[in-house]
Amino acid sequence: MKVISVQNSKGGVGKTTLAINIAKSLSMGCSENKVILYDADPQRTAYDWGCIKEDKSFKVVPIDNPKLLETLVEKGDYDYVVIDNPPAMSQFFITSIKLANYLVIPVASSAFDIWGLSSLIDTINMISKDFSIIFIHNKIIRNAAIGSEIKEALLKIEINKKNSIFDVLFRQSYPKSSLLGETVFDTDDSHAKAEIEFIVNEIINN
Numbered sequence: 468m469k470v471i472s473v474q475n476s477k478g479g480v481g482k483t484t485l486a487i488n489i490a491k492s493l494s495m496g497c498s499e500n501k502v503i504l505y506d507a508d509p510q511r512t513a514y515d516w517g518c519i520k521e522d523k524s525f526k527v528v529p530i531d532n533p534k535l536l537e538t539l540v541e542k543g544d545y546d547y548v549v550i551d552n553p554p555a556m557s558q559f560f561i562t563s564i565k566l567a568n569y570l571v572i573p574v575a576s577s578a579f580d581i582w583g584l585s586s587l588i589d590t591i592n593m594i595s596k597d598f599s600i601i602f603i604h605n606k607i608i609r610n611a612a613i614g615s616e617i618k619e620a621l622l623k624i625e626i627n628k629k630n631s632i633f634d635v636l637f638r639q640s641y642p643k644s645s646l647l648g649e650t651v652f653d654t655d656d657s658h659a660k661a662e663i664e665f666i667v668n669e670i671i672n673n
């Protein structure tokens with residue numbers, strides 16, 4: 468079992484969007500992996516998304532306490548567990564990091580998003596457990612100068628865990644598919660599908 472925790476104390480960076488698309492991608496294909504998505508955000512965005520359309524290849528389960536999350540993750544027999552975290556240094560913050568094999572940290576294209584990362588990085592550096600970090604530079608607007616500055620800032624982060632950076636562009640297919648209770652895999656946006664699969668391959672193959 469691999470646990471993928473999507474977290475960043477900042478809101479609006481794409482945690483839920485990436486969590487649902489990564490969960491969908493993990494559940495697809497010939498291996499038919501057993502996948503579950505735990506929604507730890509009291510706003511229940513992922514859960515509400517899951518209720519729009521019932522025929523999902525994975526369940527979305529709302530969770531309101533970290534102890535229960537820990538028990539369910541440890542007792543469950545899933546191939547992949549995805550956790551969508553609240554936009555806060557909440558009670559789930561440390562629990563999710565401790566459960567994670569992969570910490571997916573979306574960062575949107577704004578200087579504020581980089582500044583907001585320092586407490587998360589400090590916390591990660593204090594945890595001795597081994598896990599990998601996947602930074603996702605999200606909502607990239609092609610040819611915008613800020614993009615390369617954000618990338619440079621991400622490369623400079625000093626972190627004592629294996630880490631990688633992936634790019635996800637700003638694409639209408641993300642909000643459009645979410646609105647319908649779907650993912651980019653239900654659209655014909657092959658670029659969006661490819662960028663999510665690229666991230667998921669890192670998770671599957673390592």
Ligand SMILES: Nc1ncnc2c1ncn2[C@@H]1O[C@H](COP(=O)(O)OP(=O)(O)O)[C@@H](O)[C@H]1O
Nearest residue numbers: 478479480481482483484606636637638641642
């Ligand atoms: N790559 C993207 N391209 C376009 N819009 C995006 C992208 N990623 C996220 N969004 C949009 O940004 C908004 C915030 O995303 P969301 O996943 O809810 O963030 P969070 O869970 O971190 O608060 C949503 O409207 C979502 O559709």
Ligand SMILES: [Mg+2]
Nearest residue numbers: 482483508512
């Ligand atoms: Mg969210």
